[in-house]
Amino acid sequence: MAETGFTGTESYLTNPALEAAVRTALVLEKPLLVRGEPGTGKTLLAEAIAEALDMELITWNVKSTTRAQEGLYHYDTVQRLYDSRFGDHNVRDIADYIHLGPMGRAFRSKERVVLLIDEIDKADPEFPNDLLHELDRMQFRISETGEDVAAHHRPVVIITSNAEKELPDAFLRRCVFHFIDFPDPALMARIVAVHHEDLNQQLLQQALDAFYQMREMSRIRKKPSTSELVDWIAMLRASGISDVQLDTATPYLGTLLKKEQDLTAFSQHLNGIARGRF
Amino acid sequence: MPEHGSTLPMFLGLLYRLRELKVPVGAQEAVALASALAKGLHESNPTHYYFTARSLLIHHEAHLDAFDRAFLAEYVGLTEDVDIKAEIEQWLEQAADGEAPHIEFPELSPQEIEDLKREFEQRLEEQQERHDGGNYWIGTKGSSPFGHSGTPRPGIRVGGSGGNRSAIQVAEARQYSGYRGDVVLDTRQVEIALRRLRAFVREGAEEELDLERTIEETARNAGEIEIVTRPPSRPDTHVILMMDVGGSMYPYASVMSRLFSAAQRATHFKELKTLYFHNAAYGKVYADERFTDAIWLHDLIAQCGSHYKLIMVGDALMAPYELLAPTTSRAMETEPRSGLEWFQLLADHFTDSVWLNPEVGSRWTGTTISDVEQVFPMFPMTVDGLAEAMAQLNRGTTRRR
Structure with a gap:
C-alpha cells in the first residue's frame, strides 16, 4: 500500500481525533467529510494531507450553481460550433471538445491524488446525492463518446462543509466524518502568532479575551471567527493601539462584527452589563 | 432478542447504545466499523478505537455527544488494552465456519440482516487474501506507522486539545454537549429548517x-x-405562520422572535402570512401583535387555498374551558364553536399543517396540549422537532384521524 499515515505537516498540527479520521478514510478508501465553523481550517486540511502524502491536490470549488456533471466533464459545444463555422479544426471528433472536470481529472490521473470537494453545502441540496454513484464506483461514462473514465487509483477524497446546511443521509453514510472544533484560546494564540510574529503579549491576551467574550454572547448571530480576529489585530497594530478591552469604545469593532443587528446586539449586551442585568 | 453484550461482539453493543439514543446507525455503519477493526485501525488501543468508531458511526456534530454517552455506558472500566481485533476475528471465523453469528437486529428488516451477513463474509475473504499477501498492515502498537508524535511541532494546529487522554477521559469530557440536536434553536438553525420547505416551479x-x-x-x-x-x-411555497402571543407564551418570547425573523428573511417563500392569536383562535386571528387588525377565519379560509402550509406555534396550554367550551363569536356565526373546533376547521382546510410547541414534552399529557395534539401533528420546538415538522409539511399528507 502506498499510503502512509497522516500526522500533520510543518505548518499544520493535528490531534488524535483528526489522525484517526484521516487514517480511517485512507484505509477504507471512503471520502472524508470535514465539517466545522468557517475559519477552522477545513480547506487547509486537504492541502496538508496532499503535502504529507506527497500527492497532487485537485480542488473542486463548489458554488450555488454547481452541478454534479461539471465535476466529471464538460462538452464544449460552443467551441465546436465556432470551429464548425470559422475554424479549420476537425469538428467530427467530439472527444476533442470534452474537457474533464476536477473529478474526471482525479480519476484519469496516473498517480493517486487528493481530490478536494470544497464547500459542498453551497450547491443545491440534491448535489451530494448526484455524486454518490461516482464516489462509490469511482468511474463514469462520457455519454457523447461512450468512453468510460475509471479511476486508475481511487483518489483520496476530502469534502468540506460548513456546519450550516444538512447533507443527505445516504451521502453521509458513505463518508468518514470529522468535526473540527473551534480552536481554544491557547491554540488560537499560536494561530495568531503565525500571522503576527512579534505581537505584544499583552495586546494578544487582551484581544483574545475580548474575542472569546464576544463569541460567548448568545445574541450575536455571526460570531467572529479566526480570520476576523487576525484582521482585527492587524488593524489594532497598524494604528498603534496596544491596549484593548471590550466596551462601547472598542476600536475597529466593524472588523469583528459585520452585521448591523450584531452591532446592535453587542451594544445592548454591554448596556445590560452596565446596568447589572446580566 | 439477544442480551446486551452477552453474545454480540463488543462494537455492536455500542451500535445498540447509539440506536437507543436515536442516532441513526444501521447495517452500513456496522459493516464499516467491522472492516475498520478487521484492518486493525484501532491498533488495539481504546483511544484509537474511540476516534475510529466515532468517525464512522457519527455523521453529524449533533450526535457527537450521544456518542460520548453511548461510549461511556458501553465501556465503563475500559482503560487498558482491549483486544477488539481478536474479538472480531474470532467472530468472523465463526461466521466462516458456517456458525451464524448470534446477531439480531430487532429494528432491521430481514433483507438488511441478510446484506449485513453477506457483507461480513465478503470482508472476511478479503481479509484473508490480504493476510496471505502479507503487505497489508494490521496494526499492532509498536510497529504502526501511525500514532502521535510526542513533542508538538511549531505551526498551526487544528481541533481541540491534543494529549494522550484515555478514551474514557475523552468521552467523559463531553465537550460536544453544546451541539446536541435536542436543545433549543438559534436563528440560523431555524432558517436552515425552514429552507426545507423550499419548492420551485417553472410556470x-x-x-x-x-x-x-x-x-x-x-x-x-x-x-x-x-x-x-x-x-x-419561481418559488412556490405559501406559508401561514400563526403564533400564540398570549401571556403564557411570554417565557418563549426570544425563541418566538427567532422563528419569526428567520421566516421573514426566508427568500424562498412565494408568500408568508404571519398571524397572531391568544390561546385559541375563536373565529378570528390578528394580523398584528396588538390585536387591532382582525381577520375572520372564514375569510382566511376563503382567501387561502388548501395548498398553504400552516405552521401553528404556541404552548397550547390553557384552562380546559378555554379550549373546549363552545362560544359564539360575534360575526356571522350562528352555531357556537369551541376553540378546539376552530382549530379543527383550520386543520381540515389546510392539507399540510403542524403545531410547534416550545413547552417541554413532559407537560404534553394530561393538559390541553394533548387535545390540541389530536388536531395538529405536534412537534417540540427544538432543532430535531423543527426538522421533523418541516418534513411533515413536505409530506403532503397530514395525519387524519
Whole structure:
C-alpha cells in the first residue's frame, strides 16, 4: 500500500481525533467529510494531507450553481460550433471538445491524488446525492463518446462543509466524518502568532479575551471567527493601539462584527452589563 | 432478542447504545466499523478505537455527544488494552465456519440482516487474501506507522486539545454537549429548517431563453440555430405562520422572535402570512401583535387555498374551558364553536399543517396540549422537532384521524 499515515505537516498540527479520521478514510478508501465553523481550517486540511502524502491536490470549488456533471466533464459545444463555422479544426471528433472536470481529472490521473470537494453545502441540496454513484464506483461514462473514465487509483477524497446546511443521509453514510472544533484560546494564540510574529503579549491576551467574550454572547448571530480576529489585530497594530478591552469604545469593532443587528446586539449586551442585568 | 453484550461482539453493543439514543446507525455503519477493526485501525488501543468508531458511526456534530454517552455506558472500566481485533476475528471465523453469528437486529428488516451477513463474509475473504499477501498492515502498537508524535511541532494546529487522554477521559469530557440536536434553536438553525420547505416551479409563459440548451441544440443541429425557451423558475411555497402571543407564551418570547425573523428573511417563500392569536383562535386571528387588525377565519379560509402550509406555534396550554367550551363569536356565526373546533376547521382546510410547541414534552399529557395534539401533528420546538415538522409539511399528507 502506498499510503502512509497522516500526522500533520510543518505548518499544520493535528490531534488524535483528526489522525484517526484521516487514517480511517485512507484505509477504507471512503471520502472524508470535514465539517466545522468557517475559519477552522477545513480547506487547509486537504492541502496538508496532499503535502504529507506527497500527492497532487485537485480542488473542486463548489458554488450555488454547481452541478454534479461539471465535476466529471464538460462538452464544449460552443467551441465546436465556432470551429464548425470559422475554424479549420476537425469538428467530427467530439472527444476533442470534452474537457474533464476536477473529478474526471482525479480519476484519469496516473498517480493517486487528493481530490478536494470544497464547500459542498453551497450547491443545491440534491448535489451530494448526484455524486454518490461516482464516489462509490469511482468511474463514469462520457455519454457523447461512450468512453468510460475509471479511476486508475481511487483518489483520496476530502469534502468540506460548513456546519450550516444538512447533507443527505445516504451521502453521509458513505463518508468518514470529522468535526473540527473551534480552536481554544491557547491554540488560537499560536494561530495568531503565525500571522503576527512579534505581537505584544499583552495586546494578544487582551484581544483574545475580548474575542472569546464576544463569541460567548448568545445574541450575536455571526460570531467572529479566526480570520476576523487576525484582521482585527492587524488593524489594532497598524494604528498603534496596544491596549484593548471590550466596551462601547472598542476600536475597529466593524472588523469583528459585520452585521448591523450584531452591532446592535453587542451594544445592548454591554448596556445590560452596565446596568447589572446580566 | 439477544442480551446486551452477552453474545454480540463488543462494537455492536455500542451500535445498540447509539440506536437507543436515536442516532441513526444501521447495517452500513456496522459493516464499516467491522472492516475498520478487521484492518486493525484501532491498533488495539481504546483511544484509537474511540476516534475510529466515532468517525464512522457519527455523521453529524449533533450526535457527537450521544456518542460520548453511548461510549461511556458501553465501556465503563475500559482503560487498558482491549483486544477488539481478536474479538472480531474470532467472530468472523465463526461466521466462516458456517456458525451464524448470534446477531439480531430487532429494528432491521430481514433483507438488511441478510446484506449485513453477506457483507461480513465478503470482508472476511478479503481479509484473508490480504493476510496471505502479507503487505497489508494490521496494526499492532509498536510497529504502526501511525500514532502521535510526542513533542508538538511549531505551526498551526487544528481541533481541540491534543494529549494522550484515555478514551474514557475523552468521552467523559463531553465537550460536544453544546451541539446536541435536542436543545433549543438559534436563528440560523431555524432558517436552515425552514429552507426545507423550499419548492420551485417553472410556470407561466415560456419567456426565458434557455441559453445552454439553445447552444447545445444548435450545436447538435450542426450549426442551424435552434432556439429553446422555458418558463422562469419561481418559488412556490405559501406559508401561514400563526403564533400564540398570549401571556403564557411570554417565557418563549426570544425563541418566538427567532422563528419569526428567520421566516421573514426566508427568500424562498412565494408568500408568508404571519398571524397572531391568544390561546385559541375563536373565529378570528390578528394580523398584528396588538390585536387591532382582525381577520375572520372564514375569510382566511376563503382567501387561502388548501395548498398553504400552516405552521401553528404556541404552548397550547390553557384552562380546559378555554379550549373546549363552545362560544359564539360575534360575526356571522350562528352555531357556537369551541376553540378546539376552530382549530379543527383550520386543520381540515389546510392539507399540510403542524403545531410547534416550545413547552417541554413532559407537560404534553394530561393538559390541553394533548387535545390540541389530536388536531395538529405536534412537534417540540427544538432543532430535531423543527426538522421533523418541516418534513411533515413536505409530506403532503397530514395525519387524519
